[in-house]
Amino acid sequence: MKEQFVKPTERGQVTIPKEMREKLQINQNTRLRIYVDGNKVVLEPVSPLDLVFKELEVExxxxxxxxxxxxxxxxxxxxxxxxELYGEGQ
Known part of the structure; x- marks a missing residue:
């Protein structure tokens, strides 16, 4: 996939290019983890299981x-x- 350049809005928002959103199956309901790695800002899609695990960890x-x-x-x-899923014999 070819790199692309984006520019933040006045409020710091950026748009993830459509081709990248489609490849990673990112939509308006996708939760993203954001962090700094050296001098990079990294966005990663987060699975629902990751979110449940984090909530359980906090609790x-x-x-x-x-x-x-x-x-x-x-x-x-x-x-x-x-x-429950596979019966008693598993």
Whole structure:
């Protein structure tokens, strides 16, 4: 994909070129992570699972869960989900 140049608006907004939005399947509902890497501004599409994980991380920290408690809870939830999706034998 060919590089393109964009110019920020007065408010600092930029438009992601259509070709790039289509390639990355970015639409008005897509959440993007933005950060600085050296002298670059990086935008990355974020999956819904990433957002859920971040919310859970914040809640777990607020409630004071230890790493071991989180690992145990994740294991239990994963087992319940597998049983619900694929039955008892999985």
């Amino acid at each position: 777990a920290r607020a409630k004071g869960f230890t790493r071991q408690e989180l690992d145990e809870e994740i294991t239990a939830v994963r087992e319940r989900l597998m049983k």
